[in-house]
Amino acid sequence: KEGLPYKPEVEDMCDAVVVLCITQDLKNIYTTSQWRPCSDSDELGLVAGKMDKEGACHRQIAIEEIEEEIRISRQDILSMTYCGVGFSSSGMCTEKVHRYIAIINGKAIEDDNLQKASDTDFIKRELMPFNFETYSKMTSNTSQMLMNYASNILLGQPIFQKIGVMGGTFSPCTSQ
Numbered sequence: 001k002e003g004l005p006y007k008p009e010v011e012d013m014c015d016a017v018v019v020l021c022i023t024q025d026l027k028n029i030y031t032t033s034q035w036r037p038c039s040d041s042d043e044l045g046l047v048a049g050k051m052d053k054e055g056a057c058h059r060q061i062a063i064e065e066i067e068e069e070i071r072i073s074r075q076d077i078l079s080m081t082y083c084g085v086g087f088s089s090s091g092m093c094t095e096k097v098h099r100y101i102a103i104i105n106g107k108a109i110e111d112d113n114l115q116k117a118s119d120t121d122f123i124k125r126e127l128m129p130f131n132f133e134t135y136s137k138m139t140s141n142t143s144q145m146l147m148n149y150a151s152n153i154l155l156g157q158p159i160f161q162k163i164g165v166m167g168g169t170f171s172p173c174t175s176q
Contacts, residue, residue: 009092011092011094011095013094013095014050014051014052014095015050015051015058015095015096015097015098016048016049016050016051016095016096016097016098017048017049017051017058017061017062017065017097017098017099017100018045018046018047018048018097018098018099018100018142018143018146019046019047019048019062019065019066019080019099019100019101019102020046020047020099020100020101020102020143020146020147020150021046021047021066021070021072021102021104022101022102022103022104022130022150022154023103023104023106023127024078024103024104024105024106025106026130026154026155027129027130028127028128028129028130029046029127029128029129029130029134029147030046030047030070030072030104030125030126030127030128031044031045031046031125031126031127031128031134031138032044032045032046032047032048032069032070032123032124032125033045033123033124033125033126034122034123034124035122036139039139042124043139043140044137044138044139044143045138045139045140045143046138046140046143046146046147047062047065047066047069047070048065048069048097048140048142048143049061049064049065049068049069051098058098059080059082059100062080062098062100062102063077063080066102067114068114069123069125070110070125071110071111071112071114071125072104072108072110072111073108073111073114076104076105076107076108077102077103077104077105078103078104078105079102079103080100080101080102080103081100081101081102081153082098082099082100083099083100083101083146083149083150084098084099085097085098085099086099086142086145097142099142099146099149101146101150101153101154110125130147130151130159131159132159132160134147135147135148135159135160144160147159148160
């Protein structure tokens, strides 16, 4: 922006999707665990991927990521709700993240015959409770935000309630 004392560094990146895949009874979610180079560790997260296929819309990419990362067939996706778009890091990159909630058939089984992306061999998938303990293990703010949003919509209350603290010095009212 004009007038800034520095030239901001902006990483131009393609958009992405993130999907909270929850069982039909709303009790469990499918998580992924994958090594990430920036943290040099495995990170727990939700189904996610880049929108790097020419001509594919974010909904198509979200469905393909479900098949590739957690090995659930698109026939077992009972519904998908679009939850809007946000930035993964609005201060550093142009990547917009399209967020979805997918309700998965309770009888769905992992189908290892589905086509995989080359790096999905290293993704561990697990069914975990849809609760605060799982939320607190997530390393991605994007995953946590979508979990909290989905909990509020599906269960009527957020998993994590934020408490605001206002700093300052206060004296009790002394006049009558």
